[in-house]
Amino acid sequence: MKPFISFENLSFKYSEEEPRWVLENINLTIDDGSFVAVLGHNGSGKSTLAKHLNAILLPTEGKVYVDGIDTCDEEKLFDLRQRVGMVFQNPDNQIVATVVEEDVAFAPENLGVPPAEIRERVDWALEAVSMTEYREAASYHLSGGQKQRIAIAGVLAMKPKCIVLDEPTAMLDPQGRKEVMKTIRELNKNEGITIVMITHYMNEAIMADRVVVMDEGHVILDGDPYEVFSHVDELKSVGLDVPQPTELMYLLKGAGVDIEKTVLTDEECAEVLYNLLEGQR
């Protein structure tokens, strides 16, 4: 696999006067077609890192390359933004048109997608986030979760090579959260779209192929979900957590129950507990 994104010695601060780096000497490559979850406590630098991917922010030091494009290359800005679609942390800031379907059509229109195809993409994207019935509604007058769904639909309709999602499910109901995660996974698996997803929900992070953990502008853990979530103490010490099933197993192990492997899902947890209980009989 070739790297699609590479951060090379990236350091960043918002202003010269600031004493500390917000990002400090980050070296990270993300493969084409991979699905990466980024975790970290509030203020650890996740959104700042994400905004480097489509040149909303430029490195103070170091370089960021996306699909071979140097994000500092102003002449390539359009090409860059065509490749990277971004769902921002606050969907409110993202609404650009007064009617829902126009809002969703905005990015593909800008990319010069033919009208018939735009229609198709908008219909599909609205369906994917269960907002078809709101297609003609006023985008500014929606509930919090509805706005978030529209923001996600907007980026889906763009069909970029890479989608960056900054806490995309923070305001969604449990059903909506499942649907969005499913859609993201399908885009990744079926269409090879590279996904970078920031989240505070550990049971969403386990759906990624790779989990990157940030702390104070540094990457402190990086691996597949089983690897990363086996570091329970370390994760807790940086303000994070593990999925509930993982936590239960960790506690039981601490109490002396013989458990070896890390579990992440309710199924895996039930399986291990079942075998333990059976073993007793």
Place this chain on the structure above:
Amino acid sequence: MKIEIQNLTHTYGAGTPFVKNALDDVSITIEDHDFIGLIGHTGSGKSTLVQHLNGILKPTSGRILIDGRDMWDKNTNIREVRFKIGLVFQYPEHQLFEETVYRDIAFGPTNMGLSEEEIRERVLSAMEFVGLEQDLLDKSPFDLSGGQKRRVAIAGVIAMRPEVLVLDEPTAGLDPKARDDLLKQIKKYYKENRSTVIIVSHSMEDMAKTVDKIIVVKGGKIERFLPVGEIFADAESLSSMSLDIPTITKVFKKLKDRGVDIETNVYTVKYAYELMRSRLLGEVRQDA
């Protein structure tokens, strides 16, 4: 404080093509010192409902009584009501507007006419409440991370020390530790001040370990108002309303489905741990 909502209907966009009954003839009574969770699908009417509790929105029809007095009666001072019933908005950005974090949190107490000294004390203790570092005091609230903004918005309401605390998705955007710490602080506030608390949330896990009773809203109507245990005992109807049960509960339902004789009313990891520890280690010891 007792809050009685009587036949509350709220219509958005009356007279436009997008007219929408966001609340439809809702009646419910929240008793003094209740600790309530409010859940419901996207667009069900949760934010609309809570914005009525401190008079941000006015009923299209129906009444809201605060300790027996109609909130919109001309003899009621709505400003006073807003000091007593504090609302944290779903989007912190809708609440932040001052130049510095300090001034933002001080906004409510300043309006209440408190002394400089008292204001300062309240701002600092509110920052501690939400786990905000003091070095952010002079920063612009707009130059903060998402989770930091959320904390400032919550601190601004806490600094008013309201009798009724209403929070619209307060843990969205908080990291797991901040989420846990905040819920613990709210619980402490609830106990120490004998206050009333209403939390809107999409996290079933947070609800299970925090509140006593849950209101379920669906399509602008109240579907359920029951103790936590009874709400989560009915997984099927929750899922039919786009909701869910905590992940840990699913583990025990799966065990039960596989024929294990085990209880399924397990809603927190803490309880699950105690249960399994005694099943696994307690029995092992007896056998030995």
